[in-house]
Amino acid sequence: MENQKRTTIYDIARKLDLNASSVSRALSGKSNVSETTKALILKTAKELNYRPNSMASNLRRGENRTIGVVVPRINQNYFSNIIAGIEEVTYQKGYNLIICQSNESYEREVKCVDTLINQHVSCIFLSISADFENNEHLKSVAEHGINLVQFDRVDDSLDTYKVLCGNEEAAFEAVSHLIEQGYKRIALLEGPQNLNIFKQRKAGYLAALSKHGFPIIENLIIENAWTRELGANATKDLLSLPEPPDAIFASTSDFAALGVLDVAQSKGIKVPQELGICGFSNEEFTQITQPSLTTIDQFSKEIGKNVANLYFQKMKKGLATEVGKIVNIKPQLIIRNSTLKNSV
Amino acid sequence: MENQKRTTIYDIARKLDLNASSVSRALSGKSNVSETTKALILKTAKELNYRPNSMASNLRRGENRTIGVVVPRINQNYFSNIIAGIEEVTYQKGYNLIICQSNESYEREVKCVDTLINQHVSCIFLSISADFENNEHLKSVAEHGINLVQFDRVDDSLDTYKVLCGNEEAAFEAVSHLIEQGYKRIALLEGPQNLNIFKQRKAGYLAALSKHGFPIIENLIIENAWTRELGANATKDLLSLPEPPDAIFASTSDFAALGVLDVAQSKGIKVPQELGICGFSNEEFTQITQPSLTTIDQFSKEIGKNVANLYFQKMKKGLATEVGKIVNIKPQLIIRNSTLKNSV
DNA sequence: GATTTTTATGCAATCGATTGCTTTTCTAAA
DNA sequence: TTTAGAAAAGCAATCGATTGCATAAAAATC
Structure with a gap:
């Protein structure tokens, strides 16, 4: 079961006596395939239980519809809500999330960033760890042509997109x-x-x-x-x-x-x-x-949404003007009984 | 900055007047490269700021050191702790995590599983959503040669590895x-x-x-x-x-x-x-x-660790005996004041 | 009916790394 | 000095999908 071969576009092509390129075009909805063969291809693709291999297409297209997220701790309310906010936006854009936690360790943060660079993610969303040492790894992100959005705990000395929390x-x-x-x-x-x-x-x-x-x-x-x-x-x-x-x-x-x-x-x-x-x-x-x-x-879910939107609405479209590189999410004071000296 | 080419093993090979295969072998620590050239390759790799392209190597090796996780909600304490537990193990094994949330929606759960299959992940860890309809998508996971570990909310009718919570x-x-x-x-x-x-x-x-x-x-x-x-x-x-x-x-x-x-x-x-x-x-x-x-x-972090270990210790090693396919994490009753009628 | 235009399909290179096999180079034994 | 054997390096195919270009087929025009 483990080693069965998955069906590829070549399998489909062979079965229909076509060329793989036609199959590829049909599956990705390109116009230059006749309606009849297109239908045929889609049908057999379903029959053979075909699934595209994203590794192959990502490699060829040189693009990976994946975003890396690095947070100090996944299971901290504040961060898991931010992640939920990010996910809401990225999911709807058809992007995947690779999530890493630095565990508040600088060394581990660097490793996370490294893997994400190797993975050729489109963008990295990052909040730095408590024992932050220097920003070499963050510079390296840009050097590899990967976008970076910092949020909450940011390194001010770097000129990147940021979401801050007032x-x-x-x-x-x-x-x-x-x-x-x-x-x-x-x-x-x-x-x-x-x-x-x-x-x-x-x-x-x-x-x-x-x-x-x-x-x-x-x-x-x-x-x-x-x-x-x-x-x-x-x-x-x-x-x-x-x-x-x-x-x-x-x-x-x-x-x-x-x-x-x-x-x-x-x-x-x-x-x-x-x-x-x-x-x-x-x-x-x-x-x-x-x-x-x-x-x-701090409206953590909002922060997450803003982080993701910053990428999709600004960076990706190349609207990289200096204006709007930094978004501020204004936090709100919630007054409850523990400080209401006057009203008691 | 966006469109700069990343250095590949070919760039390194060209610079040293070697063949890419030698570079590949040197970088992956294979034995059949002389110590001197190996050192040279490692040096120039660093100079050129080389990073391996995991998409390419994953494609070639037919293996993706990535695990997909599907949970109803990321930002729910119980699940984010499980994820933290999973991450602890997978990180240390050098695996990445792709995390998806179904938002308790069956339709979305299916989509998440689909993307993970396309991504060729090695394994999927999943807890089913509240409006679960049927298990076609889970069967499909196995059909594509991907391992599956269910946890907490599982579909009993499927014979997969499971972590349950008593x-x-x-x-x-x-x-x-x-x-x-x-x-x-x-x-x-x-x-x-x-x-x-x-x-x-x-x-x-x-x-x-x-x-x-x-x-x-x-x-x-x-x-x-x-x-x-x-x-x-x-x-x-x-x-x-x-x-x-x-x-x-x-x-x-x-x-x-x-x-x-x-x-x-x-x-x-x-x-x-x-x-x-x-x-x-x-x-x-x-x-x-x-x-x-x-x-x-429920020892949620423990559950996460067990899920991951089940994959690494059993499935991956092919110890797929029927014994031990199901792990039970015994929960513990925490008695506090809200039920201590006697002691008041 | 001949020719042009459009549409459909095929061919082959490409993305970057890996790997079996072959060839070259080096070391050591005869 | 010759040669067997090991080590190092090169060659080329491969993973699966994409895409520019070429060709074949069909449709539209004169």
Whole structure:
């Protein structure tokens, strides 16, 4: 069963005493085949259970209707939603997706990109890994004539198409909201600063503080609190300060915010009255916690769609003007109970 | 930039005044090339920024180190974890993944399988869509000499490799647990019965009832309550019965269980004292709800790994004995507060 | 009926890498 | 120095589909 030969256009041609070229033309709907033979070819193709060999036609045409996607983690809500968004568009265009995950490892990211280059994909959609080192591999993509769309975590130094998520803006809004609610000492849980998204979020935080004339207190800024556990640890540290914060902006993720909530609850600290909490990403669970968590929705599926559309609508058509190379998906602050100090 | 030619083995051969076959042998590490020329070839390959064209070599070798995966939805925790598990194994074996989602549509599932067949993938890993109609497309996979591993939602009538999840067993355990906790009228939220996983869960429910001498009450079995909303609606109906249930087993998903909890809370019904709730899948949020939800963990990442290993360890090596064609991943009942009537 | 135009089909090269077979080159034994 | 045997390199076919060009057949025009 394994080694049976698949029928090729030659098999069809032989059976009908035709030339393979006619078969090819008939199957691809070209005009220069008579209706009768065309019908005959289609019929026997079906009879012989013929399937085109995309490897052969891709090779000949020098085009591969396939797009490679590289994300840090497939099974992270944010990314799997982006992929779903991408898939929605590419499927409808008849393109396949090859999906790779870098597992947040730079080395692996490079390998993924390499395979995709070898595969001759038409385009690569990529979001860089947490331990990003340099962009040689990304340059290499362009050198091999492959398009590149970066999204979310991008390398700014490269002039490629990008889909960004207004991180700074969102952080600014979130912190402003906390200030408006009357919180006075707002802490920040920040992510690895080699990723620009985290830099931007920090920048938004700082901008909001300074706009409202709040001092920047270094003690209230905690590095690398990315997970639930790290968020919890950071919170313990923060709350044992002589002057603890009255709000924590977990700019890394909702998971970190959940860690904050864990600690607050175990210490009997009232949220939002004594402690405001704001997360980032609008994970499903944020509306289920008690109290529900204020967070930022990034419209991940939208991002995915935009990434794919950027390729199909701009790059592929050669509309490579400098205008519109960067798309910004404005995130939205979702205000929930965990920061509504005023309304309680 | 788009239309630059990529360097081929011929370019390398020409530059070194060699034949392409030597270049090919050198690059693929074959023995019959002298060490000196080999080194020379490797050097110039690097200089010319050479990348092998997998389309060409796949075509020639008649083998594509690529595996196709078809799932109902990419962005569903359960499936994205399975994919992550699959990817872990396939990556390490140097295989690529082409990922497709059927969006629970039979028509689309067929199309996905078709493209994968055209792509000449080595194997297809598939979980069938909710509106499954027939298995013609799956038969067709085998007819084209492509391996098939079904997982989770499988078509039993086909003799393929399978990874199953002990649904009946799990449901049996869950319902037995409810009975042990003293619940007397246990309702079932069931999923579309054309998917055998839901049939099996129902069977487990019925078996547990009958083992403990409980009557089967048709009114307490609600069809097709798959989402949070449908789960909520079903709960409203159930609770307005003259003799309402004192426990609800949401065999469809944790989302349905969440819908149950929503209604219970809005009606002021105490969980678990007045109403026990059990979900299915161990979604992240189930440990966050108040009370936390009893559910069933399916070890989705494990399932993915097993699917991939089944292919690499058994099928590929031709160990296609009838033994071991089916792997069962035993799920685990996670008991949380939503069903602990006794301990309160 | 002859000629031009259109349409249908065939031929052969091509995409890039692989591989069985042959030829050349080198090494080592006689 | 000759020669058997091994190693290295070349030749050419192949994988399956596509496509420009040539030829044959049919249709349209005069």
